[in-house]
Amino acid sequence: MSIVAGVDSSTQSCKIVVCDADTGEVLRTGRASHPNGTAVPAGAWLSAYREASADPSLLAEVEAMAVGGQQHGMVALDESGEPVRDALLWNDNRSASDAVDLMIELGGAEAWVEAVGSVPVAAMTVSKIRWLARNEPDNAARTAQVVLPHDWLTWQLGGRSFGPVTDRGDASGTCYFDATTNLYRDDIVELAFGRQLELPRVAEPQELVGETPEGIGLAAGTGDNMAAGLGLGLTHGSAVVSLGTSGTAFAQSARQTRDPSGVVAGFADATGAFLPLVCTLNGARNLAGTAKLLGVDFAEFARLALSAPAGAEGVSFIPYLEGERTPPLPYAKGEMVGLDLDNFTPANIARAAIEGILWSLAYGLRTLAEYAGALDRVILTGGAAQSTAVQQIAPAVLGLPVTVTAVEESVAIGAARQAAWALGGTLPDWPVPQQRELEPTEADVKAAEEIHQRYHGIVTAHYTRI
Numbered sequence: 218m219s220i221v222a223g224v225d226s227s228t229q230s231c232k233i234v235v236c237d238a239d240t241g242e243v244l245r246t247g248r249a250s251h252p253n254g255t256a257v258p259a260g261a262w263l264s265a266y267r268e269a270s271a272d273p274s275l276l277a278e279v280e281a282m283a284v285g286g287q288q289h290g291m292v293a294l295d296e297s298g299e300p301v302r303d304a305l306l307w308n309d310n311r312s313a314s315d316a317v318d319l320m321i322e323l324g325g326a327e328a329w330v331e332a333v334g335s336v337p338v339a340a341m342t343v344s345k346i347r348w349l350a351r352n353e354p355d356n357a358a359r360t361a362q363v364v365l366p367h368d369w370l371t372w373q374l375g376g377r378s379f380g381p382v383t384d385r386g387d388a389s390g391t392c393y394f395d396a397t398t399n400l401y402r403d404d405i406v407e408l409a410f411g412r413q414l415e416l417p418r419v420a421e422p423q424e425l426v427g428e429t430p431e432g433i434g435l436a437a438g439t440g441d442n443m444a445a446g447l448g449l450g451l452t453h454g455s456a457v458v459s460l461g462t463s464g465t466a467f468a469q470s471a472r473q474t475r476d477p478s479g480v481v482a483g484f485a486d487a488t489g490a491f492l493p494l495v496c497t498l499n500g501a502r503n504l505a506g507t508a509k510l511l512g513v514d515f516a517e518f519a520r521l522a523l524s525a526p527a528g529a530e531g532v533s534f535i536p537y538l539e540g541e542r543t544p545p546l547p548y549a550k551g552e553m554v555g556l557d558l559d560n561f562t563p564a565n566i567a568r569a570a571i572e573g574i575l576w577s578l579a580y581g582l583r584t585l586a587e588y589a590g591a592l593d594r595v596i597l598t599g600g601a602a603q604s605t606a607v608q609q610i611a612p613a614v615l616g617l618p619v620t621v622t623a624v625e626e627s628v629a630i631g632a633a634r635q636a637a638w639a640l641g642g643t644l645p646d647w648p649v650p651q652q653r654e655l656e657p658t659e660a661d662v663k664a665a666e667e668i669h670q671r672y673h674g675i676v677t678a679h680y681t682r683i
């Protein structure tokens with residue numbers, strides 16, 4: 218039996234799974250936390266990886282490994298490969314006005330989607346390199362190379378014995394890579410940064426790019442959403458909805474997406490196809506924040522939410538506690554709307570928080586379907602998908618059948634599957650065990666439509682752009 222490992226180096230933590238390369242069976246796991254904040258030293262990801270893998274038996278007999286990492290983060294390196302500053306993460310909004318400037322400078326949203334498939338927002342790496350050039354000229358002058366979080370961690374795990382490497386999936390989130398030609402757009406790097414930068418080589422999806430000092434083969438790795446797609450065996454017609462720090466909704470597509478509204482980003486997947494994706498800034502942490510406000514743990518939060526009726530008796534939670542990215546409202550604040558003396562209950566507040574974060578993605582799914590084709594099923598994943606309330610409420614907001622898989626760490630499992638692919642030469646057919654299948658009832662479909670109309674009305678009236 219060959220053994221492989223997958224690493225999920227995502228916003229809040231580092232998770233490692235060790236799997237049987239033939240069957241995908243999970244043999245061992247490890248995890249450690251990342252520091253809070255939207256700008257962190259890259260070294261913290263390596264420290265968390267070391268902590269998560271501290272038990273020497275965890276990686277025993279592992280032959281190959283890959284890293285799935287949070288997308289878009291800017292890791293700026295000097296000539297000797299050392300970070301010039303803390304990495305700016307995908308959810309750092311300081312580059313919001315840089316994104317707007319770049320949008321205009323290239324000729325508008327249409328020009329961007331034609332060039333790279335996505336419209337720049339603060340999250341995209343291109344906006345962050347512009348921010349660096351404008352705001353920290355000394356650090357910008359010292360920057361020789363910019364890599365993404367998963368590129369950086371793979372390079373460190375390989376003891377820096379090869380040059381930094383990325384993959385097509387994660388590169389597609391920079392906004393300076395064209396996933397239809399698989400080439401960097403040097404002109405866009407020049408536009409954003411004022412000069413050329415060294416960029417990581419783009420490896421093939423099944424390539425072994427090097428090995429660790431202990432002799433574990435390293436596959437190219439990819440962005441966390443691309444890895445989740447691999448881990449969940451995503452196929453045409455299904456969408457994944459992930460509720461981690463971010464909320465994401467994505468599907469597989471044979472063609473590049475070019476959505477000038479900016480709702481759907483035109484990313485690439487980890488197999489050579491495309492991964493149109495909607496991302497919100499407000500996922501699981503809005504639920505944690507609401508549970509804290511109510512003074513309850515997640516179990517009681519779920520019980521409360523499930524004790525309220527669908528629609529939370531008209532209470533709407535506009536989930537912009539961290540600003541927002543889709544729609545592009547980086548400075549927005551959250552709101553609780555529609556309260557009266559009768560409906561102002563902890564149960565309705567808890568349910569509305571879940572309905573609110575899911576509605577943002579339900580809205581995204583409508584646009585996603587325009588580009589990825591009809592979507593007849595949603596696979597729910599990410600930390601907050603562990604909540605029974607999120608699982609049960611999802612069909613009444615999304616209006617679609619919802620599959621909850623027994624695969625909790627879909628990103629790490631996807632990375633392990635990529636490692637098995639690189640090791641054996643063919644993408645192994647790992648089964649995805651299901652935990653539950655929730656069919657929407659007629660009442661769920663009706664509730665989903667009512668919630669959509671209500672939330673869309675509020676957001677359109679209260680905010681200037683959607």
Ligand SMILES: Nc1ncnc2c1ncn2[C@@H]1O[C@H](COP(=O)(O)OP(=O)(O)O)[C@@H](O)[C@H]1O
Binds near residue numbers: 230461462602
């Ligand atoms: N039962 C639950 N109910 C709601 N949220 C949960 C539950 N369990 C975990 N979470 C949340 O999931 C998040 C972590 O999810 P994860 O997908 O690992 O995030 P990330 O990939 O962004 O690091 C945390 O914010 C945590 O509070």
Ligand SMILES: O=C(CO)[C@@H](O)[C@H](O)COP(=O)(O)O
Binds near residue numbers: 286289463464
């Ligand atoms: O920016 C995006 C997708 O475009 C985020 O989905 C990040 O990739 C972070 O993911 P999580 O850590 O929330 O899973």
